[in-house]
Amino acid sequence: MEGFLGQYGPLLLMLLVVYFFILSPSIKRQKKEKNFMNAIKKGDRVITKSGIHGKIVELNDKDHTCIIETGAGKIKFERAALSADATLRANAPEKK
Numbered sequence: 001m002e003g004f005l006g007q008y009g010p011l012l013l014m015l016l017v018v019y020f021f022i023l024s025p026s027i028k029r030q031k032k033e034k035n036f037m038n039a040i041k042k043g044d045r046v047i048t049k050s051g052i053h054g055k056i057v058e059l060n061d062k063d064h065t066c067i068i069e070t071g072a073g074k075i076k077f078e079r080a081a082l083s084a085d086a087t088l089r090a091n092a093p094e095k096k
Helices: 002-039 084-090
Strands: 045-047 053-060 065-070 073-078
Touching: 002 084
Parallel strands: none
Antiparallel strands: 045 053, 053 065, 065 073
């Protein structure tokens, strides 16, 4: 058993490091984005990944799109183009 750990110990340690520093945060981020996509509703203020601010006026579950009303008019976006992090910051209460 001691020979096994001596021989494969560094490899196991490297796999643990890869999991905890690369895979685990990625899985958490994907879960957070999925929860965000399921929680958006009509009337929510959002920011797209390209930086466009607007309000959701229509959601289409058939093709996973939404229509966002901006200052320039209404634009159709893929739901994947919405930024969860930026939207949470935009909807956060103002600090006094």
